[in-house]
Amino acid sequence: MARKNDPLFNPAGLRFFLSRIQERLWVRPLALCMLSVGGVFAARLADDTGLSRVFPKVSLQSVESLLSVMAASMLVIATFAVGSMVAAYASASAGATPRSIPLVIGDDVTQNALSAFIGAFIFSIVALVATQNDLFGQAGLFSIFTLTLLVFAIVVITFVRWVDRIARLGRVVNTISQVEKAACEALNQRRLAPTLGALTAPLHQETTRGIAVYSGSVGYVRYVDVKALQSRAETLDCHVKVTALPGTFVSQDRPLACVEGGGVFETDTIASAFTISPNRAFEQDPRFGLLALSEIADKALSPGINDPGTAINVIGTMVRLFTLWQSPLEKNELSKITYNRVSVPTLGIDDLFDDAFTAIARDGAGLVEVAIRLQKAFRALAETGDRTMVAAARWHSRMAMDRSERVMTLQDDIDAVRRSAALLVDTVELGKAAPTIKRVIKEH
The missing domain is CATH 1.25.40 (Serine Threonine Protein Phosphatase 5, Tetratricopeptide repeat)
Structure with missing residues (x-):
């Protein structure tokens, strides 16, 4: 069960989590594969509904032939898609900047295309094995035939959209547009919430007062969970001044925050609200x-x-x-101050x-x-x-x-x-x- 201070409990944390999911190429293909397998076995339930008298008769040979063609073609298309994506990523890295790679990888059309091709391949293989082992009756066979036509239509539409996108993916102009969109979203979010919903702290503040909290690892601050800082500050009866905004490079000598007031506490309780990564991210930075x-x-x-x-x-x-x-x-657009025990510089x-x-x-x-x-x-x-x-x-x-x-x-x-x-x-x-x-x- 998720904790109360889990980043997923606030919109900023949810956006950060979803953006990390988008950077993983295996997530959507895995989801489509599971959906494909589930669709095959769901078709088996049609035999238990008594609809065999209603559904038209479909020959087993036609279904097997259609599934065989799809299985062979989808594997080739999926392999071609992966090769084209790798070339686009290399082009974006060489022609633009390696920092744009997460945005190119997270392209929705490309990820949906790869997921559709792999999912259709898994569906055709599982359905072909099931039909050759007489798993379906007349109603189930018709359901598989209908699902196969539906999957085929989805693949064709996806392929057409993907060809149009892959022709521009990785090009410098398209990469500039993607980076501009990401920067625009980050700037607009910070414009609406200049201090992430907390109090305003000096931009270049000194940390001589209070207890400095340091990072246990070396890297960039990728995400600051201000909600978790507020909750822990309330528990400790203290005030937390954030000194390392997202994008700041921190080490064991660079403080993340400064805690004023309160009693004795473990600095890890404050440091755990900061996500440290070897690379920077666009969302809060x-x-x-x-x-x-x-x-x-x-x-x-x-x-x-x-x-x-x-x-x-x-x-x-x-x-x-x-x-x-x-x-x-x-006035109604500016975010209200909801975290009164945390201060963040603008x-x-x-x-x-x-x-x-x-x-x-x-x-x-x-x-x-x-x-x-x-x-x-x-x-x-x-x-x-x-x-x-x-x-x-x-x-x-x-x-x-x-x-x-x-x-x-x-x-x-x-x-x-x-x-x-x-x-x-x-x-x-x-x-x-x-x-x-x-x-x-x-x-x-």
């Missing part, structure tokens, strides 16, 4: 999505690939994500900008088209009106401009980037007091 997108753009800017168009595409994606992050919230806009733009600005400094597009992106983000985002955009604009001036050799290219950077400064400084002049600058 919005910065990881931005970092993965930045890695895709950075790889495209490498001399071996030399694809600035992909970097420009990623920059546009970043603008969409930061626009979502800074979009205003209605995400800093400077950290988000560093994850998103630093690598692109560094490796794309010598390409005029990338440098100009980057300055236009900073200008668009500065026009949101939020002070923290304006400051971050202007800082990164200056840094990108300095890098371009040091790398570029043609003065015309440097002047073009300077004009783009100057437009950012002018637009921000003008503010809302001169909308007409501001519009003229934007049109220029």
Whole structure:
């Protein structure tokens, strides 16, 4: 029986659990295999219902022939599907970033296709053995015939959908779209619950007060069960300050949390609410999505690939994500504080900008088209009106401009980037007091 503090008892924990299930390729095929075997034996029950007088007569040879064809073809298709999936995963890792592999593996259409092919193969084998051993009467034989036609129709429809998906699976554009979707979901969840439903803690807090809780393993914080922390804080009559957000690399010297108040307790009771893994996950870690997108753009800017168009595409994606992050919230949309004995720091806009733009600005400094597009992106983000985002955009604009001036050799290219950077400064400084002049600058 699940415990009260089990992550599955809260929506965030359920999403985290389901995302881990999606990364396991064997889960859906196993479920379809069990369903297939169950369907074969369920058809046997039709012989006990007295419906043999109602069902039309079906010859045993026709059913066996149909099942034999399906068994032979499904094994070939399943093998082909696995080969195509492995090639798509290799393409995503080589062309985009290895951090996108969990998203490619978790593609629903691909997993459903593989599950359908393997499930149909198991169904045909089990049904063929059952029919050859006279397990079915007339009603059961007709039920198996009907199920075989139904499975065949499902396989055909699934195969058509899968061929359309596998043609794009692993391609850089499709991978960018998948990473953007994952990053968008993580950013939106954190935007609605900036502190995961807990109190707000300082972003860079000191842990000198209270008892520091350390991790027993080395890795990344993948999930923080705030509900479990609240329950244990109530039991210990203390307050827990989370110091390691999801995505933080922790070791035995990096505290996970700081406990203030309460009596003597085992630190494992607090540390067990933190899931530590060798790899980061997208669900509670919005910065990881931005970092993965930045890695895709950075790889495209490498001399071996030399694809600035992909970097420009990623920059546009970043603008969409930061626009979502800074979009205003209605009062009823913001998550309420439900965990009053836990405090969690919010995400800093400077950290988000560093994850998103630093690598692109560094490796794309010598390409005029990338440098100009980057300055236009900073200008668009500065026009949101939020002070923290304006400051971050202007800082990164200056840094990108300095890098371009040091790398570029043609003065015309440097002047073009300077004009783009100057437009950012002018637009921000003008503010809302001169909308007409501001519009003229934007049109220029």
